[in-house]
Amino acid sequence: KNQVEQSPQSLIILEGKNCTLQCNYTVSPFSNLRWYKQDTGRGPVSLTIMTFSENTKSNGRYTATLDADTKQSSLHITASQLSDSASYICVVSGAPGTYKYIFGTGTRLKVLA
Amino acid sequence: DAGVTQSPTHLIKTRGQQVTLRCSPKSGHDTVSWYQQALGQGPQFIFQYYEEEERQRGNFPDRFSGHQFPNYSSELNVNALLLGDSALYLCASSLGFGLDYEQYFGPGTRLTVT
Numbered sequence: 001k002n003q004v005e006q007s008p009q010s011l012i013i014l015e016g017k018n019c020t021l022q023c024n025y026t027v028s029p030f031s032n033l034r035w036y037k038q039d040t041g042r043g044p045v046s047l048t049i050m051t052f053s054e055n056t057k058s059n060g061r062y063t064a065t066l067d068a069d070t071k072q073s074s075l076h077i078t079a080s081q082l083s084d085s086a087s088y089i090c091v092v093s094g095a096p097g098t099y100k101y102i103f104g105t106g107t108r109l110k111v112l113a
Numbered sequence: 114d115a116g117v118t119q120s121p122t123h124l125i126k127t128r129g130q131q132v133t134l135r136c137s138p139k140s141g142h143d144t145v146s147w148y149q150q151a152l153g154q155g156p157q158f159i160f161q162y163y164e165e166e167e168r169q170r171g172n173f174p175d176r177f178s179g180h181q182f183p184n185y186s187s188e189l190n191v192n193a194l195l196l197g198d199s200a201l202y203l204c205a206s207s208l209g210f211g212l213d214y215e216q217y218f219g220p221g222t223r224l225t226v227t
Contacts, residue, residue, distance in 0.1 A: 004155075036218075041201070041220075041221070041223070042220050042221065043117070043203050043205070043218030043219050043220050043221050044156070044203075044218045045218070046215060046216070046217075049215070089155055089156075091155075101146075101158055101216075103148075103155030103156050103157070103158075104155050105153070105154055105155045106155055
């Protein structure tokens, strides 16, 4: 069964600190992996997208890594800000030629002043 | 340049009723996908429309149906509403049908079934 699991489920950190969110997947064959940020009650916004041949992608203070061999990805947030408080969702796409987006349940991040 | 828009923002319906949600894609996009997101969960893929046809469908019953218009806008219809249909319904648009195209999400419609 194709699955995407994220950890931790929730996380609280102080403003200015770094944090790392994890995503493990079993989707196969694999096409690409995306990280989204979703504010409460809003639609997800794309942060990064990586294909199986890429192992790192940055977007400002957000850096995503991918290990296609172990089927693991991480999202590292540097120097967190209050506005980083949101849910972060890992999404894995299945085989080319099909339309299959498998969403993780997300990690809820709360940044405190 | 307007992004993806959805209407209404919020909606309250009673069990057994029918509901229609609307989505206008980002300018220039021709593909629309619909997702259901229950509270505290990740979005679940309902279906995708391209060239006015349903191209892919997730694991949702026939009570969920849709339509895409020539201007690429789309509707999601849900019949015989159940309490479990209460969720945030997200619309996403992309340029082209396939996995390599970036999806842009709308703000969602919050449906409450009582």
